[in-house]
Amino acid sequence: MTPTPRGMPWRIVTIRDRPELIPLVAHWLWDAFWQPNGHPLEEVREIIASCTAERDTPQCFILMAGDVPCGTASFVSADLEIRQDIAPWLAGVYVVPEARGQGCASRLVAAVEAAARQAGHPALFLYTHDAQALYLKLGWQMLEKTEDGRRPVTIMWRDLILG
Numbered sequence: 001m002t003p004t005p006r007g008m009p010w011r012i013v014t015i016r017d018r019p020e021l022i023p024l025v026a027h028w029l030w031d032a033f034w035q036p037n038g039h040p041l042e043e044v045r046e047i048i049a050s051c052t053a054e055r056d057t058p059q060c061f062i063l064m065a066g067d068v069p070c071g072t073a074s075f076v077s078a079d080l081e082i083r084q085d086i087a088p089w090l091a092g093v094y095v096v097p098e099a100r101g102q103g104c105a106s107r108l109v110a111a112v113e114a115a116a117r118q119a120g121h122p123a124l125f126l127y128t129h130d131a132q133a134l135y136l137k138l139g140w141q142m143l144e145k146t147e148d149g150r151r152p153v154t155i156m157w158r159d160l161i162l163g
Contacts, residue, residue: 008066010104012111015060016052025062025072028094051076056119057088061111063095063104071095073108075115080127080148083155088116090126090158109138117160124160127153139163 015022026045034044051060057077063070072094079089090112095104116124125143128135132142132154140156147153 008068010107011064012107013062013064014052015048015062016054018062019049021062021069022049024069025060028072028096029092032094033092048074055115059112059115060092061108061115063099063108063111065099069096070099071104071108073105073112075112079125080153080155082146082148083125083127086125086155086157088119088121088124090116090124093126093131105134106138109135113158113160122159122161124158125155126157127155129153132156 013021015025022045026041026048029048030039030041030044035041048060051058051074053059057075059075060072061074062072072092073090074092076089076091077087078084079091090109093105093108095108113124126135126140127148129151135156136142138158140158143155143157145152145154
């Protein structure tokens with residue numbers, strides 16, 4: 001991949017608007033999250049391709065630096081099998097290594113938070129294995145520590161009314 005263009009304007013697009021990015025986004029997410037758990041790449045492509053809601057869930061956002069895709073995050077109705085009782089979720093936050101440390105994750109999280117607010121949701125949830133510090137810095141709070149399968153996870157939430 002070409003290094004992230006420094007100084008290029010950042011903008012957020014959606015899979016609905018840029019369906020040609022489905023294979024790239026699916027590959028990023030498959031490599032980072034799905035493949036280690038034995039899921040086929042085609043399953044991830046189908047999920048990303050379905051994230052085309054204009055409002056509410058599911059939506060998939062892509063951060064662009066100029067014309068270069070740099071990361072993704074999704075707004076979904078469910079993301080953790082053991083917690084089907086809470087919704088909606090911020091999911092699949094991924095930034096390419098070349099773009100890390102430039103505020104990309106913050107931009108993507110803010111885009112999903114804005115979409116959730118626009119859809120009228122009072123709160124948003126996520127789970128993470130190891131990025132608690134990032135989300136705490138962005139104003140998220142810990143809800144609980146639990147296990148997904150045998151892996152420890154932290155479920156976090158963001159109050160969208162009070163900010």
